[in-house]
């Protein structure tokens with residue numbers, strides 16, 4: 001029997017997406033499975049759809065975050081996929097699996113945290129489900145719209161510059177410390193809705209970084225049919241990560257995941273426009289490399305141009 005751990009999350013999804021590719025055509029499905037969000041056109045307007053799940057003891061453990069922060073996290077992790085398309089959320093569904101022993105106040109606070117985060121982003125919670133289970137699990141479905149262009153992972157071209165919002169490595173470091181039993185809190189994922197919306201008009205392609213920069217840039221490369229060269233010295237490492245890990249911070253941050261920043265491919269003729277936008281994004285915008293012709297894949301180079309070996313590309317649930 002071939003098991004999921006033999007195949008891996010991303011390879012299984014890639015196969016599933018290939019099987020569904022015949023369904024991708026047609027006016028009502030604009031972007032089918034395989035991108036950050038689906039884009040459908042049931043009526044005159046295009047709608048974005050995305051779903052995500054957070055599971056206790058997989059994505060978080062009790063005590064890592066307050067109930068309200070967990071609700072906020074569930075929303076932000078999902079909304080990151082809409083930001084990566086240049087869109088924003090309009091309506092949300094929240095399905096929760098909870099153990100019967102869970103304190104009612106805990107669940108109340110979780111849902112309040114979710115609602116507050118959704119409301120602050122202009123989205124309304126319009127339904128959901130509550131079921132019993134052995135652990136806390138939170139599934140979010142978001143409906144969204146894009147005010148302008150919808151940007152997928154697939155439009156990148158050789159020559160495009162790659163930019164990253166915010167910093168990377170900070171959340172991954174927090175997870176590593178918490179897993180090791182050290183005290184601390186899981187930081188809130190950043191909200192990059194404005195950055196996604198502002199950058200979308202200039203972008204060839206975008207993706208959010210959930211499973212590690214190298215791995216997610218790799219997804220963009222495969223969808224776009226190009227390779228990527230990242231400059232190690234340009235990666236915006238979180239200060240805490242650099243301080244804590246020193247020399248090891250670079251490869252850790254490039255592959256750790258949990259960042260929920262955006263990677264944006266910008267054609268050279270539009271780079272000056274992206275740079276001009278930078279003060280309006282509410283976060284840093286760093287140029288970290290470029291797309292090049294070649295077999296899809298990501299190379300991380302040091303200042304001398306040497307390709308750095310990476311222990312892994314990023315996070316996979318099964319391997």
Ligand SMILES: [Mg+2]
Pocket residue numbers: 035036080081084207208209210
């Ligand atoms: Mg994504």
